[in-house]
Amino acid sequence: MEIRLEDFSTARIDKEEIFPPATIDQWLSDYDGYRNYGDIISRAHFTRRNTNILMQAELKGNIIGVCSRCLEDALIPIDTDITIMFIPSSQQKKYAEDEEVELESDELDVEYYKGNRIDVDYLLRESLILAIPYSPLCSESCRGLCHICGGNLNRGECTCKKENRIFSNIKINLF
Numbered sequence: 001m002e003i004r005l006e007d008f009s010t011a012r013i014d015k016e017e018i019f020p021p022a023t024i025d026q027w028l029s030d031y032d033g034y035r036n037y038g039d040i041i042s043r044a045h046f047t048r049r050n051t052n053i054l055m056q057a058e059l060k061g062n063i064i065g066v067c068s069r070c071l072e073d074a075l076i077p078i079d080t081d082i083t084i085m086f087i088p089s090s091q092q093k094k095y096a097e098d099e100e101v102e103l104e105s106d107e108l109d110v111e112y113y114k115g116n117r118i119d120v121d122y123l124l125r126e127s128l129i130l131a132i133p134y135s136p137l138c139s140e141s142c143r144g145l146c147h148i149c150g151g152n153l154n155r156g157e158c159t160c161k162k163e164n165r166i167f168s169n170i171k172i173n174l175f
């Protein structure tokens, strides 16, 4: 998704972009076991004031990740918001000195842009990565792996003795 200064015939522009599975896989290529689960949709609006552009965007869809308990696929819903103020890089120094602007955008993330064109895909990708939970689960009731034989307990009991498994669990938690 990109925005150009000359696109602003009014102060506000709404944009929607559907990121196809291939793009999502590319975004997730640094993360083993993570991949697309269909399209991810971004709806954004851009508000321009002089050369400053405020982007408010949402990112919605699903991806597949790795369950932190059983290491199988976990469906991860993505529903995240992004608010960024774009400021021309020529204003970077001025911006730092200008208290008024600073107050206005106190809670805002600021990015600097060059030229007339802002490509926001790298920020959308970053938001997707940040939206991934620390410990994804395939299901709230996932029973995980047996710490002795590594068997997936969601597929049924393994042959390890239950009490051994409990002790092994305790050991893992202690050390």
Ligand SMILES: [Zn+2]
Residues within 6 Å of the ligand: 067, 068, 069, 070, 071, 072, 137, 138, 139, 142, 143, 144
């Ligand atoms: Zn699981």
Ligand SMILES: [Zn+2]
Residues within 6 Å of the ligand: 146, 147, 148, 149, 150, 151, 158, 159, 160
């Ligand atoms: Zn076992």
